[in-house]
Amino acid sequence: MVRRSFWLKIVSALVLFGAWQVAGMIPVSYAFPTFLESMSALARMAADGTLFTAYLETLRPLVVGVAISAFLGIGLGLWIGLSSRFDWLFSPIFIVMQAAPLAALIPLLVMAYGIGLTSKVFVVCIMAMPVIVLNTAGAVRNTPASLKEMGRSFLASDPEIIVKIIVPAASPVIFSGLRLGVSAGFIGAVLAELKITPTGVGDIITYSRSIADYPAMYAAIFSIILLAVLFLNLLERLEVYLFEGNVRGYASD
Amino acid sequence: MVMPQIKEVVDVPGAQEADNAVVARGISKTYGSVEALKNLTLEFPRGQLTSLLGPSGCGKTTLLKIIAGLLQPTAGEVEVNGKPVTGPGSDRAFVFQDFALLPWANVLRNAAFGLELRGVAKSEREAIAEKYIAEVGLKGFEKAYPHELSGGMRQRVGLARALAVDADVLLMDEPFSAVDEQTRRKFQEDLLNLVKHENKTFIFVTHSIEEAVYVSDQIAILLPRPSRVSEIIRPADLRHKNVDNIRRDPEYLDIVDSIWASLRSYVE
Numbered sequence A: 001m002v003r004r005s006f007w008l009k010i011v012s013a014l015v016l017f018g019a020w021q022v023a024g025m026i027p028v029s030y031a032f033p034t035f036l037e038s039m040s041a042l043a044r045m046a047a048d049g050t051l052f053t054a055y056l057e058t059l060r061p062l063v064v065g066v067a068i069s070a071f072l073g074i075g076l077g078l079w080i081g082l083s084s085r086f087d088w089l090f091s092p093i094f095i096v097m098q099a100a101p102l103a104a105l106i107p108l109l110v111m112a113y114g115i116g117l118t119s120k121v122f123v124v125c126i127m128a129m130p131v132i133v134l135n136t137a138g139a140v141r142n143t144p145a146s147l148k149e150m151g152r153s154f155l156a157s158d159p160e161i162i163v164k165i166i167v168p169a170a171s172p173v174i175f176s177g178l179r180l181g182v183s184a185g186f187i188g189a190v191l192a193e194l195k196i197t198p199t200g201v202g203d204i205i206t207y208s209r210s211i212a213d214y215p216a217m218y219a220a221i222f223s224i225i226l227l228a229v230l231f232l233n234l235l236e237r238l239e240v241y242l243f244e245g246n247v248r249g250y251a252s253d
Numbered sequence B: 001m002v003m004p005q006i007k008e009v010v011d012v013p014g015a016q017e018a019d020n021a022v023v024a025r026g027i028s029k030t031y032g033s034v035e036a037l038k039n040l041t042l043e044f045p046r047g048q049l050t051s052l053l054g055p056s057g058c059g060k061t062t063l064l065k066i067i068a069g070l071l072q073p074t075a076g077e078v079e080v081n082g083k084p085v086t087g088p089g090s091d092r093a094f095v096f097q098d099f100a101l102l103p104w105a106n107v108l109r110n111a112a113f114g115l116e117l118r119g120v121a122k123s124e125r126e127a128i129a130e131k132y133i134a135e136v137g138l139k140g141f142e143k144a145y146p147h148e149l150s151g152g153m154r155q156r157v158g159l160a161r162a163l164a165v166d167a168d169v170l171l172m173d174e175p176f177s178a179v180d181e182q183t184r185r186k187f188q189e190d191l192l193n194l195v196k197h198e199n200k201t202f203i204f205v206t207h208s209i210e211e212a213v214y215v216s217d218q219i220a221i222l223l224p225r226p227s228r229v230s231e232i233i234r235p236a237d238l239r240h241k242n243v244d245n246i247r248r249d250p251e252y253l254d255i256v257d258s259i260w261a262s263l264r265s266y267v268e
Helices: A002-025 A034-048 A050-082 A084-099 A102-113 A117-141 A147-155 A157-195 A198-212 A214-242 B060-069 B107-117 B122-135 B151-162 B181-197 B208-216 B236-240 B243-248 B250-266
Strands: B020-031 B036-043 B049-053 B075-080 B090-094 B167-173 B199-207 B218-223 B227-232
Touching: A002 A034, A002 B075, A034 A050, A034 A214, A050 A157, A050 A198, A050 A214, A084 A117, A084 B199, A102 A117, A102 A157, A102 B107, A102 B167, A102 B236, A117 A157, A147 A157, A147 A214, A157 A198, A157 A214, A157 B107, A198 A214, B020 B060, B020 B199, B036 B049, B036 B060, B036 B075, B036 B199, B036 B218, B049 B060, B049 B208, B060 B075, B060 B090, B060 B167, B060 B199, B075 B199, B090 B151, B107 B122, B107 B151, B122 B151, B151 B181, B181 B199, B181 B208, B199 B208, B208 B250, B236 B250, B243 B250
Parallel strands: B049 B199, B049 B218, B090 B167, B167 B199
Antiparallel strands: B020 B036, B020 B075, B218 B227
8 A cells, every 4th residue: 555655656746747847848938947957956056055055044934933833823722722712802813814915914014023034934923823723723622522521421630631632632633734834834934035035945036037047946946845745744744643543544645 | 192101010129229329319400491300319229220211302311411420410419329429430430322432542542541531550551451342342452443443343442441440330321322233232132241240330321112121120211391200110020031032021022012102102
């Protein structure tokens, strides 16, 4: 089984990259490089170190923002899910946050917090947090009543019911919220670098486009997608490690 | 509507009447304006199986949850071993209709979960759980997860969990209603063995007349609107007969018939 899904992944990657290569060779657009050109640009940027210095810059707001969103988001989500009063108080904030057109709000954030790290962390959080909070709260609220009743009848204390029953029962949905939140966080990080100040990977994208170095631009975009996919896989590993019984066959692996 | 004739079908006076493991006195429970239970009094003799039987909506599960301490009665009180119930206690264990197993935990951890919540050390609680997993016939499935088991096997895990905490009173809420007919028959036979060999008091909620007559020492028939105990039946002679012959015993058939006669007007 593992074998077959591994080969399927390889095949689907080959098909995608092949299609990219063909589309670049036609070419569908003057501004669309082939797969191999983009990869060689990626290798060049990796070799001369620009890619790594860029990521050092980009990862800072990303990691800080995702970490804040994950811890605060799950914490708030638990709280909202457990208490209807906090649901009433906090849920609307996150629903508005999720629906808000972020690109239009960025100038406001810049006015309030300047063009530094703070604004970028904010952008990542606004992107990542609502889905984490709302998923966690919904999952906690939907814990099967009979499981909670079971805990009480076997003399669990309230903290034990939360730690041993509610959180594990909610974990599949919490993790799917985390996956969505983290991918939104990646989008937020790049958005911040494109909209606030061009630094890191956003700088490579903006600068390469301005000098018409399209292979480098696509290489930068490709690298951030690759990083996001790797990170999401890591998150899934963590879930499997923490809650083995949750595994009923995910699409990957 | 014709009120059913209320009568004692079989009653053996004097037998173990003094020693009750559980006593419910004057229990009332209202949800808003809905009366789920009204001034209900019932005694549960020690070491015996008492069924709560009745049509849906008669409050039998509510009564069981009040005895478990999961619900507070609006009036009245429950005593277990002479002590009033204020909440869930170590003297009672619950078997759930929908099994209530932790889907992320394997059979061993599920069966040991009651002990885990009581703070029993890991090696000790797993040894106890293993013993009861074997007793309910699931030896070899310790590492399996609930979604890998059939409904009947899942309920066996629920039973092992309740047995592992070694409570005096076992509360079973329609435990066999979610398993198929053949598994249910096997369960009923196993339950008779359990009642005979474990020195525990069983309180068993069911909506199946045949099941109640087959497994019970005492059947309390509950009727709705307003909820009350309409009669108590003790199929005393059946207990001493061979389990294989119970279902064609004339006494068994008579009791099943008479219970149906008193319940039929309440079933819409």
